[in-house]
Amino acid sequence: MKRNKRFLAAGLLFSTTLLLAACGGSSASEDNTQADTQEVAKEGFPFVEEPIKMTLMAPGTGMAEWEDMPTMIEYEKMTNIDLDYTTPPLSDFSTKFNLAFASGDVPHIIFGPGSDVLTPALEVDYGQQGLLLPLNDLIDEYAPNLKAAMEERPEIKQSITTTDGNIYTLPRINGGASSTWIRGPVWINGDWMDALDIEEAPKTVDELYDMLVRFKTEDPNGNGKADEIPFTDVKMDSTRPWLLSAFGIKEWGIEEHDGVVRYAPMTENYYGYLEFMNKLYSEGLLDQEVFSQADEQKKAKGENNQLGMFPDWFSFFTTGQTEEEAINNPMMGPMTSEYSKEPIFPMSTGIQRGTFAITKDNPNPAASIRWADYFYSQEGYDFLNRGPAGYLWDWVDEEGGAREYNEDLEASDREEYRGQITPDYGVTTPGNSDYELELIGDDGKSDFDLFLESETEEKINQHGEVAFPLVYLTGEEQETVSGIEVDLQTYIRNSEAQFITGQLPLDDENWDNYVSTIEKMGVEEYVTVYQSAYDRWAEAGE
Amino acid sequence: MEKHVEKITNIRDTTIGKENLEKTRTKTNWKDKAKKILTSWQLYVLILPAFLYFLIFHYGPMYGVQIAFKNYMPSLGIWGSPWVGMAHFEKFFDSYYFWDLLKNTLGISIYSLVVGFPIPIMLALALNEVKDGAFKKMVQTITYAPHFISTVVIVGMIIAFLSPSSGIINHGLGALGFETKAFMEDPTWFKSIYVLSGVWQSTGWSSVIYMAALSGVDTQLHEAATIDGASRLQRMWYINLPVLVPTMVILLIMNFGSIMSVGHEKILLMQNPLNMTSSNVISTFTYQQGLLDAQYSYAAAIGLFNSVINAALLIVVNKISRKVSEVSLW
Numbered sequence: 001m002k003r004n005k006r007f008l009a010a011g012l013l014f015s016t017t018l019l020l021a022a023c024g025g026s027s028a029s030e031d032n033t034q035a036d037t038q039e040v041a042k043e044g045f046p047f048v049e050e051p052i053k054m055t056l057m058a059p060g061t062g063m064a065e066w067e068d069m070p071t072m073i074e075y076e077k078m079t080n081i082d083l084d085y086t087t088p089p090l091s092d093f094s095t096k097f098n099l100a101f102a103s104g105d106v107p108h109i110i111f112g113p114g115s116d117v118l119t120p121a122l123e124v125d126y127g128q129q130g131l132l133l134p135l136n137d138l139i140d141e142y143a144p145n146l147k148a149a150m151e152e153r154p155e156i157k158q159s160i161t162t163t164d165g166n167i168y169t170l171p172r173i174n175g176g177a178s179s180t181w182i183r184g185p186v187w188i189n190g191d192w193m194d195a196l197d198i199e200e201a202p203k204t205v206d207e208l209y210d211m212l213v214r215f216k217t218e219d220p221n222g223n224g225k226a227d228e229i230p231f232t233d234v235k236m237d238s239t240r241p242w243l244l245s246a247f248g249i250k251e252w253g254i255e256e257h258d259g260v261v262r263y264a265p266m267t268e269n270y271y272g273y274l275e276f277m278n279k280l281y282s283e284g285l286l287d288q289e290v291f292s293q294a295d296e297q298k299k300a301k302g303e304n305n306q307l308g309m310f311p312d313w314f315s316f317f318t319t320g321q322t323e324e325e326a327i328n329n330p331m332m333g334p335m336t337s338e339y340s341k342e343p344i345f346p347m348s349t350g351i352q353r354g355t356f357a358i359t360k361d362n363p364n365p366a367a368s369i370r371w372a373d374y375f376y377s378q379e380g381y382d383f384l385n386r387g388p389a390g391y392l393w394d395w396v397d398e399e400g401g402a403r404e405y406n407e408d409l410e411a412s413d414r415e416e417y418r419g420q421i422t423p424d425y426g427v428t429t430p431g432n433s434d435y436e437l438e439l440i441g442d443d444g445k446s447d448f449d450l451f452l453e454s455e456t457e458e459k460i461n462q463h464g465e466v467a468f469p470l471v472y473l474t475g476e477e478q479e480t481v482s483g484i485e486v487d488l489q490t491y492i493r494n495s496e497a498q499f500i501t502g503q504l505p506l507d508d509e510n511w512d513n514y515v516s517t518i519e520k521m522g523v524e525e526y527v528t529v530y531q532s533a534y535d536r537w538a539e540a541g542e
Numbered sequence: 543m544e545k546h547v548e549k550i551t552n553i554r555d556t557t558i559g560k561e562n563l564e565k566t567r568t569k570t571n572w573k574d575k576a577k578k579i580l581t582s583w584q585l586y587v588l589i590l591p592a593f594l595y596f597l598i599f600h601y602g603p604m605y606g607v608q609i610a611f612k613n614y615m616p617s618l619g620i621w622g623s624p625w626v627g628m629a630h631f632e633k634f635f636d637s638y639y640f641w642d643l644l645k646n647t648l649g650i651s652i653y654s655l656v657v658g659f660p661i662p663i664m665l666a667l668a669l670n671e672v673k674d675g676a677f678k679k680m681v682q683t684i685t686y687a688p689h690f691i692s693t694v695v696i697v698g699m700i701i702a703f704l705s706p707s708s709g710i711i712n713h714g715l716g717a718l719g720f721e722t723k724a725f726m727e728d729p730t731w732f733k734s735i736y737v738l739s740g741v742w743q744s745t746g747w748s749s750v751i752y753m754a755a756l757s758g759v760d761t762q763l764h765e766a767a768t769i770d771g772a773s774r775l776q777r778m779w780y781i782n783l784p785v786l787v788p789t790m791v792i793l794l795i796m797n798f799g800s801i802m803s804v805g806h807e808k809i810l811l812m813q814n815p816l817n818m819t820s821s822n823v824i825s826t827f828t829y830q831q832g833l834l835d836a837q838y839s840y841a842a843a844i845g846l847f848n849s850v851i852n853a854a855l856l857i858v859v860n861k862i863s864r865k866v867s868e869v870s871l872w
């Protein structure tokens with residue numbers, strides 16, 4: 001009998017441990033929510049006398065654990081803020097982030113999600129529910145660097161202030177050559193152009209067509225086989241925005257022209273785009289696998305020298321060439337057509353939202369915002385981007401400010417090494433990269449950097465227009481829009497592919513059907529919401 | 543022991559008034575049961591982990607289903623969020639893609655059932671006829687293997703094999719003089735690719751359970767049949783197949799219980815803008831709405847709708863089966 005009892009006790013113990021393990025998750029977070037009341041220094045380091053412990057959630061690139069990154073270790077010593085990192089991988093971050101909020105187990109600081117994950121709609125939603133703290137007063141008092149940047153560029157404040165007048169997330173302010181790119185540009189194979197004596201990137205869609213035909217028929221890669229693919233993409237997502245601009249469209253959805261908001265995929269201009277793309281596809285000028293291939297297949301073709309025109313952040317990512325060789329590949333510029341006589345090109349606002357937020361249980365919001373504000377100063381951004389001395393670079397003369405790159409690192413390995421020492425690699429971190437980073441050693445701008453700058457200036461900045469400003473919707477507006485949006489996006493994505501490949505012939509009947517389906521989905525209401533959001537935005541800037 | 547207790551109650555019955563009789567009975571019965579449990583407590587300890595698992599991870603979370611009828615806000619929690627009635631269900635039924643989603647979901651799962659259900663049975667019957675040895679082992683290993691490859695890799699292979707420019711299948715078609723075909727871009731092919739690759743993935747694995755049932759067939763039956771002059775095919779038909787029927791029916795009933803739940807993983811990976819007309823299913827829609835757009839209540843409502851239909855089908859099919867074949871889950 002005694003033995004039996006002991007077994008029973010063991011069984012009970014076992015089951016209670018199971019139960020406790022199941023409940024363990026929620027009880028742990030409760031004991032560190034108590035507020036930290038110490039005074040936060042308004043300038044200089046450290047921010048607080050006594051170290052504070054906080055939790056931070058950010059997307060991880062998998063290059064290194066954040067607690068091992070020298071930048072974060074050094075910054076913790078400087079600031080006296082000790083962070084506990086949760087960094088789910090980038091690909092899975094959206095799911096993990098939303099689950100954290102849905103379960104109520106929210107970390108104190110959200111770092112670098114970007115507006116794809118912490119969307120404007122979620123900002124408004126979580127902000128008004130009180131899950132995210134309003135930052136307006138904190139910025140005023142504890143974020144001198146950001147405040148200065150906001151005074152210099154008023155559109156920053158206009159773009160991050162939500163409908164209730166509060167700011168819930170801090171932006172990333174971009175500078176440098178690629179800051180006006182809405183996404184990776186389309187590049188043209190320079191060697192092929194040379195082989196065919198084509199002087200410059202096409203200026204009209206007809207010139208583009210002629211160039212692609214020559215790419216296909218005149219064997220520019222010189223291997224004697226007709227294996228050239230004049231133009232490729234993966235699901236059209238990367239080239240669409242650039243091509244649409246040749247037909248007078250700035251965005252594949254909501255866009256603004258002279259204060260009037262419209263839904264582009266139901267306009268005559270869009271018909272022109274579809275007609276042109278269908279011509280390219282049916283004549284074999286557009287990759288026949290454009291809608292089904294994956295990135296790897298596109299890259300394989302690029303490395304095989306089979307591609308004439310393709311999108312990527314830099315052309316050598318696809319072709320596998322060196323930076324020097326890539327200078328020969330020009331960027332596709334703005335083009336004109338019968339639908340758009342003046343060249344326009346979509347341009348980014350240079351502001352990315354949703355890069356930093358403080359949540360309701362944060363023990364010391366003032367210290368948290370100072371922690372982020374440092375990255376908006378020149379010194380701070382340099383620190384975030386390149387890490388502390390002794391890793392990527394070292395002092396030659398600390399007084400005079402002269403530095404040199406770590407000699408053990410090849411120049412081409414520096415970027416990857418950066419990924420191991422700082423989180424500012426592949427993550428949309430808060431900060432201001434509007435400053436030119438100081439040169440290190442005698443390593444001036446590379447020829448490739450200069451090439452990028454001149455191409456960007458000539459092709460994008462001169463003709464660039466922002467498609468639609470960064471606006472916020474009210475909760476009610478959001479509700480109206482979100483139902484319509486998913487349907488619309490699915491429908492136009494599917495229809496575009498059908499029209500371009502000719503699965504659905506682009507004739508008047510099908511086009512009318514297409515437009516009336518979009519109308520049935522409630523596009524009018526959708527546009528009205530964005531019109532009023534635009535009007536609010538415009539008013540706030542006056 | 544029990545007899546002893548009964549005796550005592552009998553004695554008591556005579557002494558205690560009739561009103562108290564019933565009360566005492568139930569009390570004693572309960573005591574009986576408690577005693578029984580205590581005497582065979584080892585069994586209960588064995589079942590405890592499984593019981594707790596279902597309680598904690600399957601029944602516990604069910605209270606969260608209420609968010610399908612609420613407007614869930616994380617800050618207010620599940621209990622505190624305001625009720626909205628059937629609004630989310632109405633929104634789903636009114637959605638432009640509702641009928642497409644339903645059609646595609648049912649299409650894919652019925653297609654999978656029709657094609658995927660009999661093949662493992664045939665494989666098991668065939669394998670059962672093969673003598674134990676190297677060949678049988680090899681066939682089994684080859685058919686199980688795809689089960690252990692992750693979905694992402696499987697889909698990568700499918701896309702690579704079916705590519706019109708570099709895929710092995712199209713090369714084969716080309717060599718035989720047929721026209722190459724962009725399979726992944728054609729919505730009419732989507733369901734077949736999904737189902738047939740599913741068959742490839744799961745046939746070997748699903749046949750295991752039938753193999754197990756077949757190993758229980760009494761060899762005397764076969765011997766007797768052979769003496770009576772039954773051919774191999776006849777023995778398979780009259781002996782092996784009937785042995786499998788109860789297993790088949792149970793599995794069929796369970797399959798009907800998940801007919802609305804086509805997993806989103808593989809479909810999302812195989813989806814592209816051109817095959818969307820046949821690849822847009824309820825689970826991918828829920829994933830899009832619920833996790834990516836953070837509309838938890840809406841996604842919960844769609845999930846609940848699925849579960850209700852699944853449960854209803856399960857009950858109906860189970861009832862039919864009990865009437866027709868006398869095999870049923872309960």
